[in-house]
Amino acid sequence: MAAVSLCMPMFIFLTGLANLFGIGASSLMSRSLGVGNHQKAKQTAVFSIWTSVGISLAYGLLLALLQPVLLPWAGADDATYEFCSQYIFWTITVGAVPTVLNQELAHLVRAEGNSAQASFGVAMGGVLNIILDPIFIFLLGFNIAGAAIATMLSNVIATIYFMLLIFCKRQSTDISFNLTLYTWRHRIAREVLLVGLPSCLMNLMGVLSNITINKLMAGYSNAAVAGIGVAKKVDMLSFAIATGMSQGVLPLIGYNYSAQNYRRMKAAIQTSFLISLAVAIVGTVFLFTCAGPIVRAFIDDAETVRFGQMFQRIICITGPCISVTMLAITAFQSVGKKLEPAILSLLRKGGLDIPFMFVMNALAGVNGIVWATPIADFGAMAVAVILFIPFWRRISSLKNQQDCGKQSTYTHGKNM
Structure with missing residues (x-):
């Protein structure tokens, strides 16, 4: 439990990335749709999706390399270091992209007014996590690694759900994965990043806040x-x-x-x-x-x-x-x-x-x-x-x- 608490700030950072691109893009998409600009809404979605994928992938790899320095700084000791390492590997090194993408896609789906579908996808991921946790932790005996694998798999399945939903609605949705629409122009990058930044900052400062409270509690x-x-x-x-x-x-x-x-x-x-x-x-x-x-x-x-x-x-x-x-x-x-x-x-x-x-x-x-x-x-x-x-x-x-x-x-x- 102490190890999960120590790792939680690093995992929460992924939610910050999802909010940075998800909320920023959701705001710009809804305002674009309000004035009937569907092309800009599509470009906003593509920019948000692919930029977040690249950054979350880089974050997962970077964290894997910096573990020996980062974990002791975050408060891990001899009793918790190995548990922290296992948890980070599955939830962040392997699971960073689906963790960010499923939350971000929920924001984009909601931006088009499909709140029920977005809620179902998010809830499904949470319920799956609850079901898979005891299976991997106790039944398969993986302990903390099992909790991490359950989290990663639930995020992967939730991401697949949103991708299938978008594919089924491809004739009517403005959410697209088409890289040819990727652009930094038309103030898209500026609007997405600056509007989404406060939510990201809250998560990032939440990470720092949690690290601080953990170190003081330690x-x-x-x-x-x-x-x-x-x-x-x-x-x-x-x-x-x-x-x-x-x-x-x-x-x-x-x-x-x-x-x-x-x-x-x-x-x-x-x-x-x-x-x-x-x-x-x-x-x-x-x-x-x-x-x-x-x-x-x-x-x-x-x-x-x-x-x-x-x-x-x-x-x-x-x-x-x-x-x-x-x-x-x-x-x-x-x-x-x-x-x-x-x-x-x-x-x-x-x-x-x-x-x-x-x-x-x-x-x-x-x-x-x-x-x-x-x-x-x-x-x-x-x-x-x-x-x-x-x-x-x-x-x-x-x-x-x-x-x-x-x-x-x-x-x-x-x-x-």
Whole structure:
């Protein structure tokens, strides 16, 4: 468990790559489709897919070469080094491309309005991982390598599903693998990379944040490292809900913004916000009250469970804050803004939590390290609200102008 916790930041980096190209391309594709530019939508998809494949392949190979230096730096010791090496080989060296590609393709499929198919593909990969884990870990006796193989295979199968889906829809989809359409022109590379960068930064800074917290926890015990690993994985449930709901509405916001349908755009943001916040509140209550049984479901070690449930209760309390921040980031990304989502992403991960980890560790010890996470989430939410209010007022003003124009046209036509 400690080894998986130490490797998790390096694996999360792949999600950062998927978000960089997936969210960036999804935003540009939806805005292109909103104005009827199908050629640009296809070029965006091709650029995103093949650039991410090349980078993820290079990352997997580079990590394999740098293991002897990287793993000790990340906190691996004699007890965890070999486990870390096995996990990285299967999930990253072998599995980097399918891990990135299946998440990215889900974003692109969603950009065309096929949310159900995208959700099915992502869910299928997760369910397969759950099914394959006990088979490879216990039945075949592969231990941590089995967990890694199960993850890799589930991502491969999910990628195949999305590729088959795109092939079956080849007459109607703008998602293409045709390399002849690959281009850096028409501001495609700039838009994809700059719009997707905040989500990538959040993951990258999340990697640095997790490495920092693991190294600080390692100063206490391996049980503390394993406990924070479990708590962080459980916290991913809150983050996944907030992220999923915000990313699900991104194409809808972007499409209606470029089509100048501000009424529907506002309705999409309002509906997503209310649902996301309600689910986040329910999730926070559940994770707080059921911390003990949830942690014990991961590992049956008394010391790890003690740390894990304590850490989980601290981390989960700002679940609603995450939903507010993520929706603000998504709204900015969907209309092509770059600065605001970058600021919020850096504040939420890295900008606030890492400094507070050191400060709180000095002030309150092991529990203080964990309190840095909710402090950062609350701070990021406060800034998100401050940045979002002028944006919301501007969209409301555009909607009101549009409504007045329609009313004027209706009145003029009636008088004639």
